[in-house]
Every structure is written in structure tokens, then in C-alpha cells.
Amino acid sequence: MLAKEADRKSASTDDESVTIQLPLAEQARLNRERADQYHRYHIEATETEDRQKYPRRFNVKVGKVGLARLLFKEFFKYFGHWDVVFSRPCTYGVFSGPVGGFSPRPDLCVGCLRCEIQHPEFVKVTHNPELASLGDSYMTSKHIATIDEEARKGSVPVRGQGFRGRFGGPGFDQMFTDMSEIVRPSRDGIHGRELIGTSVDLGSKPMRLEFTADGKLLDGPKMMTIQVPFVYTAPPDSVGTGIVPEILAEAAAQVDTLVFLPESTVTAQGLASPNVVPMIAPSKIGNIESHGNGTRMVEMTYWNPDAWKQVKEHPLLVSVRLPFSGDWKSTMMEMVDQGVSIIHLVSDYHGESDDGRFVMDLYQEAHFSLVEKGCRDEVTLLGTGGIAGADHLPKAIITGMDAVGLDLPLLIAMQARLNGDTKSRGAAEVKLPSKLDKEWGVQRILNLSCSWRDQLLEILGAMGVREVRRLRGETGRAMWCGHLEQEAFGDIEGFPGGGH
Amino acid sequence: MGKEWPKPSPKLLEKTHHLMHDGFHQRAFPDTRYDLPEALGDARWTDELIASTWYMAETGKCPEHLNYKTGKSGGGFDKLAFKELAPEQQLSADAEVDITLALNRRGDERVKRTIDVPWYGGGMSYGSVSVNVMMSRALNAKKWNTLMSTGEGGYPPQLYECAENVITQVATGYFGVEEKSIQAAPIIEFKYAQGAKPGLGGHLLATKAGEEVAKMRGSVPFVSLFSPFPFHSTYSVEDHMKHLDWIKTVNPTAMMSVKVSTPHDVDMVAVGSYYAGAHIVHLDGSFGGTGAAPEIAKKNIAMPIELAIPKVHKFMQDEGIRDNVTLIASGGVRTADDIAKAIALGADGCVLGTSDLVAMGCTRCSNCEGGPSGRGCPWGLTTTDAELQEWVQQAWGADRLDKYYTALADRLKEILRGLGLSSVGDLRGRTDLLRYMAGGEA
Ligand code: SF4
Ligand code: SF4
Numbered sequence: 001m002l003a004k005e006a007d008r009k010s011a012s013t014d015d016e017s018v019t020i021q022l023p024l025a026e027q028a029r030l031n032r033e034r035a036d037q038y039h040r041y042h043i044e045a046t047e048t049e050d051r052q053k054y055p056r057r058f059n060v061k062v063g064k065v066g067l068a069r070l071l072f073k074e075f076f077k078y079f080g081h082w083d084v085v086f087s088r089p090c091t092y093g094v095f096s097g098p099v100g101g102f103s104p105r106p107d108l109c110v111g112c113l114r115c116e117i118q119h120p121e122f123v124k125v126t127h128n129p130e131l132a133s134l135g136d137s138y139m140t141s142k143h144i145a146t147i148d149e150e151a152r153k154g155s156v157p158v159r160g161q162g163f164r165g166r167f168g169g170p171g172f173d174q175m176f177t178d179m180s181e182i183v184r185p186s187r188d189g190i191h192g193r194e195l196i197g198t199s200v201d202l203g204s205k206p207m208r209l210e211f212t213a214d215g216k217l218l219d220g221p222k223m224m225t226i227q228v229p230f231v232y233t234a235p236p237d238s239v240g241t242g243i244v245p246e247i248l249a250e251a252a253a254q255v256d257t258l259v260f261l262p263e264s265t266v267t268a269q270g271l272a273s274p275n276v277v278p279m280i281a282p283s284k285i286g287n288i289e290s291h292g293n294g295t296r297m298v299e300m301t302y303w304n305p306d307a308w309k310q311v312k313e314h315p316l317l318v319s320v321r322l323p324f325s326g327d328w329k330s331t332m333m334e335m336v337d338q339g340v341s342i343i344h345l346v347s348d349y350h351g352e353s354d355d356g357r358f359v360m361d362l363y364q365e366a367h368f369s370l371v372e373k374g375c376r377d378e379v380t381l382l383g384t385g386g387i388a389g390a391d392h393l394p395k396a397i398i399t400g401m402d403a404v405g406l407d408l409p410l411l412i413a414m415q416a417r418l419n420g421d422t423k424s425r426g427a428a429e430v431k432l433p434s435k436l437d438k439e440w441g442v443q444r445i446l447n448l449s450c451s452w453r454d455q456l457l458e459i460l461g462a463m464g465v466r467e468v469r470r471l472r473g474e475t476g477r478a479m480w481c482g483h484l485e486q487e488a489f490g491d492i493e494g495f496p497g498g499g500h
Numbered sequence: 501m502g503k504e505w506p507k508p509s510p511k512l513l514e515k516t517h518h519l520m521h522d523g524f525h526q527r528a529f530p531d532t533r534y535d536l537p538e539a540l541g542d543a544r545w546t547d548e549l550i551a552s553t554w555y556m557a558e559t560g561k562c563p564e565h566l567n568y569k570t571g572k573s574g575g576g577f578d579k580l581a582f583k584e585l586a587p588e589q590q591l592s593a594d595a596e597v598d599i600t601l602a603l604n605r606r607g608d609e610r611v612k613r614t615i616d617v618p619w620y621g622g623g624m625s626y627g628s629v630s631v632n633v634m635m636s637r638a639l640n641a642k643k644w645n646t647l648m649s650t651g652e653g654g655y656p657p658q659l660y661e662c663a664e665n666v667i668t669q670v671a672t673g674y675f676g677v678e679e680k681s682i683q684a685a686p687i688i689e690f691k692y693a694q695g696a697k698p699g700l701g702g703h704l705l706a707t708k709a710g711e712e713v714a715k716m717r718g719s720v721p722f723v724s725l726f727s728p729f730p731f732h733s734t735y736s737v738e739d740h741m742k743h744l745d746w747i748k749t750v751n752p753t754a755m756m757s758v759k760v761s762t763p764h765d766v767d768m769v770a771v772g773s774y775y776a777g778a779h780i781v782h783l784d785g786s787f788g789g790t791g792a793a794p795e796i797a798k799k800n801i802a803m804p805i806e807l808a809i810p811k812v813h814k815f816m817q818d819e820g821i822r823d824n825v826t827l828i829a830s831g832g833v834r835t836a837d838d839i840a841k842a843i844a845l846g847a848d849g850c851v852l853g854t855s856d857l858v859a860m861g862c863t864r865c866s867n868c869e870g871g872p873s874g875r876g877c878p879w880g881l882t883t884t885d886a887e888l889q890e891w892v893q894q895a896w897g898a899d900r901l902d903k904y905y906t907a908l909a910d911r912l913k914e915i916l917r918g919l920g921l922s923s924v925g926d927l928r929g930r931t932d933l934l935r936y937m938a939g940g941e942a
Binding site: 058074078092112113117119169461462464477484487493 | 545790
């Protein structure tokens with residue numbers, strides 16, 4: 001009876017082409033087809049080996065005489081018990097080469113120290129100083145090693161044992177992120193059964209729908225969506241042309257995000273596409289017309305009210321770059337008043353303004369100024385500078401950014417070595433691997449992007465937040481180490497500013 | 501499919517044990533010719549902390565030549581010191597000091613249990629560690645009239661000989677949860693979250709989920725196992741209460757412990773847990789140990805235990821329930837000094853995990869999840885590999901822990917005597933006895 005009734009019902013869907021009467025089986029088949037067409041967003045990660053030898057974590061030194069003596073002794077002591085004679089302390093294969101410990105393979109060492117503890121008389125395992133020397137005071141060797149692993153594997157770094165580092169710290173380490181204890185969060189989302197959204201909108205969100213007198217929907221404000229809350233920003237001048245922009249443009253297309261590149265590069269290398277944002281100086285803003293091939297957005301490289309007037313009504317989205325220097329906040333407010341809907345705030349590579357303030361404070365200041373003005377959703381804030389690890393991404397968003405610009409991590413993913421001034425934007429000397437090719441570079445960037453997105457999902461899942469848009473400016477999700485210490489230790493003698 | 505390695509021969513066992521045990525000795529004692537390994541230790545567990553734990557586990561005493569009190573993390577416990585009284589005001593070295601801890605403060609009909617030391621062993625599941633490690637901990641817990649938790653991986657049959665000292669954990673994946681093990685336990689621990697991966701559930705990598713582990717967990721060998729987060733039947737404190745009622749029908753006398761991590765509203769969660777029926781509220785801070793966790797979670801999600809304890813303690817006081825609940829702290833508690841500081845900040849006692857492993861030889865190398873070999877801990881701790889797990893023998897492990905606990909207990913009593921206190925209960929919440937070392941480490 002029920003089946004018969006159902007048979008008579010229409011397989012009505014939003015798609016008007018399927019509003020005919022269908023038998024149940026046919027209806028099911030069509031539903032299946034539609035379901036199969038559904039494509040959940042993901043980034044295609046594939047393990048991609050290093051192109052140049054990365055400094056190993058540990059050096060392993062074996063005293064040959066001591067080893068020979070031990071082997072000689074054990075040969076006679078355990079004669080006939082060959083499993084004992086040939087046993088090795090290392091389960092990772094460091095001493096399993098053709099001549100065993102006489103030619104160890106320190107690249108395989110993970111620092112368990114079993115060899116050194118068992119044979120202190122002739123084995124020594126030390127941290128590799130070459131690894132420690134990578135990076136600078138901000139982008140540390142630990143950051144670089146982690147990015148390299150992420151770009152190689154495309155997965156979330158997982159390790160045993162607890163945290164090994166310092167309590168709190170400067171920069172982004174001042175913040176712990178919250179989690180939700182009992183209410184249902186989105187752990188299922190992390191493993192793909194439920195969706196946690198990572199897409200964000202760029203542009204001005206419609207605050208209300210507007211209609212013409214005869215009831216037709218008027219055009220809403222211009223905006224677009226990218227699938228991840230991060231964009232790729234222009235590399236330093238030393239690698240600003242050639243293969244690097246090509247790699248970034250291709251990776252941006254595959255991830256469905258954006259890459260910001262100087263317009264001269266875009267034009268010279270023919271990179272114009274929906275995922276490439278040409279950066280145009282105000283004096284040349286008229287060039288906006290010349291970027292075709294699906295270009296959706298351009299960036300004006302600094303604020304100029306006259307240039308803005310020329311492009312304000314242009315159908316392309318236009319972001320305006322604003323460095324954290326001088327009285328940036330007044331400039332930002334002026335830009336908002338003039339109708340700029342995407343403001344790209346930029347600090348140096350260490351995440352500092354020209355007066356040494358850190359982006360976490362600056363981002364909050366920018367975000368809350370707009371909240372106070374009552375126009376936060378009419379403006380997109382992009383923040384670039386100081387992102388050195390996956391955890392910095394949600395933290396920058398919590399402090400008020402809609403999306404974040406990646407800079408040095410992209411180069412590190414391609415195994416670049418940085419020399420000279422590694423703080424000033426654009427000035428760093430970058431040495432890329434000699435065997436850099438496009439396919440390899442693109443996959444490394446995809447892997448990094450996949451790993452960072454997955455880590456963002458971990459943070460969102462722990463909080464029970466189902467889309468990253470809702471994390472923006474959610475400072476209630478931040479726990480500030482300094483505040484917590486004040487609360488916990490404020491009445492203890494010696495605590496700065498408190499105590500008996 | 502992972503490779504099963506053969507059990508080691510008796511001769512290989514003998515050699516390896518000798519080398520390992522002698523190695524720990526050589527590094528922990530001052531009268532040998534070897535320095536601490538250069539690559540040993542980190543900011544939280546310094547080389548000296550690790551070596552001093554080995555020393556204590558061999559001698560039952562605190563070393564004079566190593567810093568066995570604090571690490572170099574630059575915050576939390578490492579910034580706190582005790583305000584010792586002048587020598588003439590301290591209790592004499594032979595004065596009796598009570599360090600026992602009563603766990604049931606609700607005054608209900610459930611089991612009343614007082615443990616001899618204000619700490620017990622935290623959950624480490626079968627699978628993340630071997631039966632040998634579990635039994636070492638359980639045998640020692642029995643000797644010390646304290647407890648250890650199964651973690652979420654089932655209840656290996658051998659553990660029943662120590663059932664009075666074993667807490668059965670029920671966690672979100674319900675792996676290995678059986679009526680029998682619930683009925684055997686004096687305490688049932690509901691694990692809502694774990695400090696090292698708060699809000700992320702659990703994960704046993706495929707390489708560690710071998711035949712025996714899978715059998716115990718009712719799963720397929722060598723397939724990764726995820727414990728979801730949170731309990732999918734719990735959306736509120738009321739739902740949580742249903743959980744506790746369910747256990748009560750299976751074991752009417754068991755005490756209930758609720759293990760949670762340390763979010764913003766940890767104080768509310770703790771109070772809610774108490775009203776739902778918990779005897780023990782167990783806070784697990786974000787710097788705690790783990791068999792495997794995303795690196796991003798360890799440092800960033802939730803707060804360190806030092807910051808959560810006073811928050812919960814004060815809130816429970818304000819709610820007028822503080823004396824009806826036992827507040828236990830874990831997640832980065834490494835030493836007797838840490839235990840005493842946690843209590844001074846407001847806890848009743850602590851749970852130890854990593855330090856038990858360090859006492860049995862852990863070097864904190866972070867390869868517990870399997871490492872590149874896929875076999876787990878090369879020291880035989882966090883592994884169920886047939887060969888490697890034999891490096892830790894039950895009697896040896898229990899003896900190391902026994903001596904380690906002896907040293908901890910002695911040091912805790914020494915701290916109390918230095919503060920003029922004859923009972924560890926008198927230390928609870930006494931932040932006035934602490935000093936914050938703003939300019940340096942304690
Ligand atoms: S430290 Fe561990 S991993 Fe490294 S060589 Fe020695 S035994 Fe092998
Ligand atoms: S692998 Fe073993 S030694 Fe290394 S941290 Fe884990 S338990 Fe400790």
C-alpha cells in the first residue's frame with residue numbers, strides 16, 4: 001500500500017528536469033547518482049620526498065675500537081647463540097647496514113638513546129647542530145623541521161609522550177585554545193563523517209536582501225568563497241619570478257584558494273586565473289582591465305583614495321594592502337569609510353609592526369575597531385606575517401582575521417634555505433633546491449595545505465565549532481596564559497603585581 | 501599488516517636486561533665516569549629529572565647530585581617554590597607525617613577507600629603499553645595500597661590478581677569494557693577527555709593494534725582504533741548522570757571518578773560532575789603524557805594543570821562542595837615537589853603516568869606511537885611487540901616503581917616537615933606557603 005502510494009509520488013527535486021513520476025527503483029537510482037556526484041572538499045596529499053637532504057636530527061658516533069672489542073667478547077661469550085651475538089640495540093636500523101655499527105646510518109636515528117645508554121663507553125648520540133642552525137629567532141629550526149615533515153607527508157604530525165616545550169611563551173604561544181568537554185563537538189568531522197566547514201568569504205557580506213519595487217532581488221554586495229581560511233602571498237623578490245609563482249598559482253588553483261603575485265609577474269608569466277590576485281600599484285590601477293582569464297580579484301598595493309575611486313565600482317573584487325606601520329588604524333578606518341571591503345593587513349615575517357607590536361594584539365585591535373563601528377561583516381580582514389606553524393592559523397583567526405596569508409612556510413615547504421635578513425618582507429635571500437620542478441613543488445604546497453587544514457579541523461573539532469567562519473574574533477575561545485596565571489597565581493607571593 | 505617479532509631467547513633477555521639496567525645505573529649515579537647523554541631531556545623533563553628518576557627507582561632515595569625537583573619549562577610548577585620554615589620551626593626529621601588520602605568524601609554507601617599516598621597511577625591502555633607494564637604498575641599499586649587505571653583497552657586477565665588496586669576505565673570507545681571488569685573494580689573512571697589531546701578522543705595506530713590487543717578490544721588486528729570524542733550518549737551533565745547510574749546497577753559499591761581535561765569552563769564541568777555523582781573529579785592538564793597525539797593538540801588545546809587546579813578548587817569552595825569531593829590532578833606532574841605544589845594549589849592528590857614510565861627507563865624520546873620501526877617503544881614500555889615488551893619484566897618494573905614511590909613519599913614528607921605540617925591534607929589550597937619565582941626557576 002505504502003509502496004504503491006510512493007510509486008505515484010513524484011521524485012521531485014530542486015532540479016526541475018527530474019519532476020516526472022518515477023517508480024521507486026528509478027527514483028532510488030537517480031538519488032544514488034546524485035549522491036555519487038557529491039564531492040566533499042579535500043586536498044589531495046601524497047607523500048613527496050625531500051629533494052635536498054634535510055639535516056638529520058641526531059648524529060651517532062661509534063668508537064670502532066670499543067665496538068670491535070665488544071663484538072669480540074660477545075662472540076665468545078655467546079658462541080652458538082647467534083640471536084644474541086647479532087642482536088642490536090637499535091630497532092630503527094641505524095646499526096643494520098652491511099657493516100653494522102662500524103658504519104652507522106644516523107639518518108635513521110630517532111634519539112631513543114638505547115644505544116648510548118647501553119654502551120656508554122663507545123656510542124654517543126648528539127643533536128645535529130646543522131639542524132639547530134636553521135631558521136632564526138622567530139622561525140625556529142623546530143618550525144622548519146615540522147613544516148618539512150608536513151610538506152613531505154601531508155598529514156598531521158603525531159607523536160608519543162606529552163608536550164616537551166616551554167610553558168606559555170611569547171607570540172602565538174601566549175594563547176591556548178579552548179575545548180568543549182561534554183557538549184557534542186565535531187570529532188566525527190575530523191574523520192570525515194560530518195562536515196566541519198573551512199571555507200571563508202572574501203568581500204562584503206550582504207547584511208540584508210534588497211528588492212526592487214516589483215519584487216526582484218537586487219544585486220548583493222560582491223563576495224567570493226575560498227575553501228580554506230588561508231591564501232598564499234607573494235614570495236620575496238629573490239624568487240619572485242620564474243618557477244615559484246607558477247607553483248603557487250597551480251597549488252592555489254588545486255586548493256581553491258588565492259595567490260597574490262605582482263601584476264608584472266602575472267602578466268609576464270601568463271598566470272592570470274581565477275585563483276591569482278594581481279597586485280597593482282595605485283599609479284597603475286587602470287591596469288585592472290587587462291587581467292582576464294577569469295581573474296576575480298586584484299590587490300592595490302597601498303592605500304590611495306584617488307586610485308580607489310577608480311576601481312570602487314569595478315566588477316572585480318579589490319583588496320587593499322595595509323602594512324602595520326605609522327597610524328595604520330586611522331588609515332584602515334578611512335578605507336572602511338570609503339567602502340573598501342577587503343583589507344589586507346601586513347606585518348613583517350616575525351609578525352611585528354614597525355613599532356615592534358605583535359600581530360595578535362594588532363589583529364584584535366583591527367577586528368574590534370570594526371566591531372565597534374558596527375561594520376565588521378561588511379569588511380574582510382586578511383592578515384599576513386608571522387605564521388610559522390599550523391597552530392598560528394586558528395589563533396590568528398580567533399584574534400580577528402577572516403583569513404590568513406602564508407609566506408615563508410610556503411618556501412620552507414619547498415625546502416628553501418633563508419639567509420640574510422629574514423625579518424623584513426621581501427628582503428630575505430632564498431635558496432631553493434637545485435632540483436626544484438613544478439610538479440614536486442605543487443605537491444609539497446598541497447601537502448602543507450592539507451596538513452594545516454587537517455590541524456585546523458582538530459582545533460575546531462575540539463571546540464565543537466562546525467565552521468571556521470564562526471571562529472573569527474571568537475576571543476572567548478582563547479585562553480591567555482598571562483590571564484590564567486594571574487587568576488591562578490595572583491595571590492602567591494612574588495607573582496608580578498600580586499601576592500602576599 | 502604488521503610483522504610479529506619472535507619472543508627473545510632467555511640468553512638474549514639476559515644480555516639485554518643487563519645492558520639496559522647497567523646503562524640506567526651508569527647514567528644516574530655520580531660515581532661512574534659517564535655524563536648525562538647530551539640528547540637526553542627537554543624543557544619539561546630535563547636530563548637531570550630523568551636521571552634522578554632512574555636514581556630513585558634504583559635506590560629509593562633522592563639524589564644529591566641532580567635536580568630532582570623541577571624542570572626548566574619557565575612556568576607553572578617550575579616557577580613555584582615552597583616557603584620553608586626556619587629550621588627550628590620545622591618538624592623534626594623523625595616526626596610522623598600522614599600522607600594518606602581518603603577518596604570517598606560523599607559520605608554515601610559506596611566503598612570507603614584510603615590510599616597510603618596521595619597519588620595513584622593514571623590510565624595507560626593495554627595496547628598502548630604491554631601487560632608487563634600494566635602488571636608492574638598494578639603490583640606496585642598493591643604494595644603501596646594505592647591504585648592504577650586500566651586506561652581504555654580492556655582488562656587483561658592477569659590484572660585480576662590486583663583487582664582491589666585497579667581502576668577500570670570506561671572511555672568513549674568502550675573498548676574492552678565488560679561487566680566482569682566493572683564488577684571487580686573499587687573505582688570506575690569515566691574518561692571524558694585526555695589532557696594531551698583534549699577534545700580529540702583516542703587513537704591507537706594500526707601497528708600497535710596486534711592480535712592480542714585487538715582480541716581484548718573486540719576489534720580487527722592491525723586496524724587503527726579511534727575512540728570518538730565525546731561520549732556520543734552524553735550531551736549534558738544529566739546524560740552523564742545516566743552513565744553513572746548505569747555503572748551503579750552493575751557495581752553498586754564502586755566509587756565513580758570522572759576524568760576531564762582543562763577547558764575554560766573546567767570549574768563548571770567539575771562541579772557538574774560532582775552533582776552527577778562523582779566521588780573523584782580528575783583534571784588532566786594539557787601537558788600530560790600520551791601514547792600518540794597530534795603535536796598541535798599537546799601545546800595548544802586546553803590549559804596546563806597548574807592553572808586549572810586553583811580555578812576548580814576555589815569554585816568548589818564557593819559552591820560549598822569542596823569537602824565532599826576528591827580533586828585529583830594530572831598531566832605534567834613529574835616529581836614529589838610537583839605533587840606537593842599541586843596540593844598546595846588546591847588538589848587533594850595527583851595521578852602519575854609518565855613518571856612511572858621514566859622510572860622504568862623511558863627517555864622521553866616521543867616514539868611511543870610506533871616510531872619509524874612501527875614496533876613501539878625500544879625500551880619495551882609503550883609497545884606490545886612480542887620481543888620488545890620482554891625488556892620490561894614485571895618483577896623488575898614493580899621493584900623500580902616501589903623504590904621510586906619510596907623516594908617520592910620520603911620527599912613529600914620532607915616538604916611537609918619543612919612547612920611544619922603533619923598531614924598532607926593540611927597542605928591543600930595553602931597557596932600562602934608557595935612563592936612565585938618571578939626572576940628565575942624554583
Ligand atoms: S639513539 Fe636509538 S634510534 Fe638512535 S641510533 Fe641509538 S638506538 Fe638507534
Ligand atoms: S617510546 Fe618509550 S622511551 Fe620513548 S617516550 Fe615513549 S615510552 Fe618513553
